[in-house]
Amino acid sequence: MSMKKLLVATAMAALLAACASAPTHGVLPTGLAAGDHVLSPFYAWSGALPAQPGVMLRSEPQPPQPEFTAASVQQRILYTSTDARWQSGVLPVSGTLYLPRGEPPRGGWPLVAWAHGTLGVADACAPSWTGHRPRDASYLNRWLEQGFAVVATDYQGLGGPGPHPYGFWEAEGRSLLDGARAALAAYPGRIANELVITGQSQGSGSSIGASRIAASYAPELRLRATIATGVLPSFPDGPYQAPEAAPSPNGPVRFPMLRLVGGSIPDGGPSAESLVTPQALPMLQMARETCVDEMRGYEQQHGLNAGNAFTRDPAAFDALLTKTSQMSLVRLPAPLFLGTGLADRTIPPRRQYAAVAALCKAGNPLVWKTYAGITHNGGVNAAFDDELRFVRGVFANQLQASNCTTIAEPGAPQAVTAGIRFND
Template structure:
C-alpha cells in the first residue's frame, strides 16, 4: 500500500497537470469572429449557430484535401443549465463518404487555460492538438473538436467540470451533423488528459442524445480531483503550481464563497486576476511553494468536499470505454487511473484498460491500440473488457 504522501502526490499531480501541452502562446482571434450573443432559449443543444471556413492550418491536412470549418453551436451550461454558445472546429475528409455517412469522432482537447484566447479553434495549429487529430482524418473520420464551454465564447470556462465538458463534446456532434449532412449519427469520443476526462464524462451523458454512441477513448484521464488538496501542504512543484490555480478558479464558479486568499498568497494570489487574459500566467510557476499553502484545515476540507463534484465515474457509461495510462506518467499517475477504472468496473461498465511503459498522456504508446479500438466500434465488433 502506498503511503498517504505518495497517494496525495499522485492525485495532486493528476489533477493539476492535465494538459497535453505546456502553457500555450494563443493565436490571434479570427479576423471576423463569430457572433457572440447567447443562443435563443428555444435553440436545442447542438444547434449550429454559425459556421465559417478557415484556412487549412496544416500542410498534412491540405494534402489530404480536408475541409476545416470554425463553428459555434448551442449547448447548456454545466454551471446552471442556461443556454450557452460553444465554439470549435469541424474537419471533413475529402472525397465521398462511406455508406451510412462519415463516422464521427468528437475530439476533446487537453488543458490550454481558461481565457478566450486559449480556445484551440482560434489558433492555426489548434494549440498543439493537430498531431492528435490528423491520424483520425487520415483514417476517414469526420472530426468535430469542441473548445468547451467558455473558451472562445462568452462566459467562464468550467475547467474540469464533467457535466460542462461532456455536454460540449456531445453537442459538437449534433452541430457537425447539421453542418455536414453526410455525417452519420454514429460517433466515438476521444481525448487526452483533460480531454480524457471530458470523453469519459460524455460517455456518461450520451444516453438519450438521439445519436448512436459507440464508445469513448480516455487517455490518462484525471478521475479523482477530490484528493487534490491533500498534497498542497507538502508543497507543489513549479509545474504543478501553474495548473492548481485553474482548479481553484473552476471551483469558485460553482462555489462563489470560495476565497482565493484561503488557498493562495503573494504573487500567486495576485496572478489570479490574469487568468481570464493569459492562458497560464507565468507567475504561478515562479511563485514559491509557500504561496500555495491553505490558510487552515477547514479551508482544506471545504475544497476537498467541493471537488467531489468533479469525480468520475459518477454513473454507468452509455457505451464501452477504452482507457489508457502510462506507468511512467508523472502527470496523471497510473494509480489514479487504476482507481477510476476499478470504480467503472464496479458500475458494470465495459472497459478495455491498457497500461503502457510511457509518460503523459500515453498517447504515442496507445495511439495504434486506440485507433484499432475505434475502428472496431464502427465495424460493429463487440468490445472486450479487462474488468
C-alpha cells in the first residue's frame, strides 16, 4: 500500500471509528475495521450454518507448496467453530488439511493439529490463503513424513468473518479442536482419533489453551499429547515472574496494534484510534489491512515504540487491555512437551521458564527442552526430533519422565548460532 493511500485510509477509518458504537456482546463485529477482506468466494459462507461446531462446510485443493513433499492431499478447508470472544455463536473458520502419502495404517493416520504463530489479524494473513511460511511448512512436512495427518487452523476471524481475537487462547483453542473434529469427519477410517496438538509462539497459547478446554469442549477427541515452543502464556499465580514481563517504553508496537484490532479492548472501552498517537495511526490501519512483516518494517522505518505510539504510558495501556495470554494454574489432561530456544529475543527464555515453572507447580508431568543458540524462529524445527521422540513414547505407553525437579532459570538470551536454517 502506498503512503498516500495509507494516510487516506487511516483518516477514513478514524472517522468511521468515531461514529461507531462500541461492540455489543453477542454480536460479531464485521467490516474493514475488523480486518475483514474479500479473499475468494471459498471463504464467504452465505448459507445457514449447522448448529454444532466441528462440521466440515467445504474444501478445495490448496495451491501446492514445495515444502510439502510428503503430502498426498493438500486442501483448503472451511468448517464451523464457536465464538469465544463476542459469544456470537457458530461461525465459519478456515484452515488447511494434509494427508501423508501411501495407505493409512489400520484405524487411520494419527492427527497433528497445528497452531501457527503471529501472522497478523487481517484476513489476507490467513495461511490457507497465503500459504504457510516455509519454516512452518517444513515443520509440518516432517510430521507427514512420520505418518501423521495434519490439520492447521487459520483461527477464528483470520480468513473468516469478524476480527481475529488475537491471543485469546480459548477462542484459538476452540478453532484448533474444531479443525480436528472436521478433519476426522471428512476422512473416517483414514484419520484416526489419536490427536497431538502443537503450536508455536501465539500458537503455544492456542495449543495449551486447547488442551485446557478439550475435556469439556470436545470430549470425544482422544488427546494424546500437547506440544508448545516459544512458550507465550503467562501465569500470575506461578512461582516465578520474569523481569522481561513488565511493559517497557522500548517494546515493539506491532503486537499491541494487533491486540487493539483483535478484540483486546473490553466491550464498552475506548476506541482503538483514541489509544494511538497521530504518528502511529497509519500503523493501526496497517494492522487491519496488512500482515506482521509489513508492520515490522514500518515500525522500524519510523522509529515507533511502545513509548511513542500510544496515548497512555506502557503500564496503563497494558492494564486497559484484556490479558489474553494469562492462564490460571491447572493440570492438563495430556502429557506436555515444551521447547525453548535460548537465543529467543521475542519471548525471552526467562519468560518461557516462568510458564514452565507454573505448569510444573500445577502438577503437569511435562518435559522441557532448551536449545543453545536457537532463536524464536529456529525453535520450531530445532525441537522436532525431541517432540517426535516424546510423542512416540506417549503412543507406546512409555512416557518420558518429567524434568520439573531439575529445571533452572536460564538467564538472558544467548548469542545466535549461525548457519542453521530458519534460525534468524
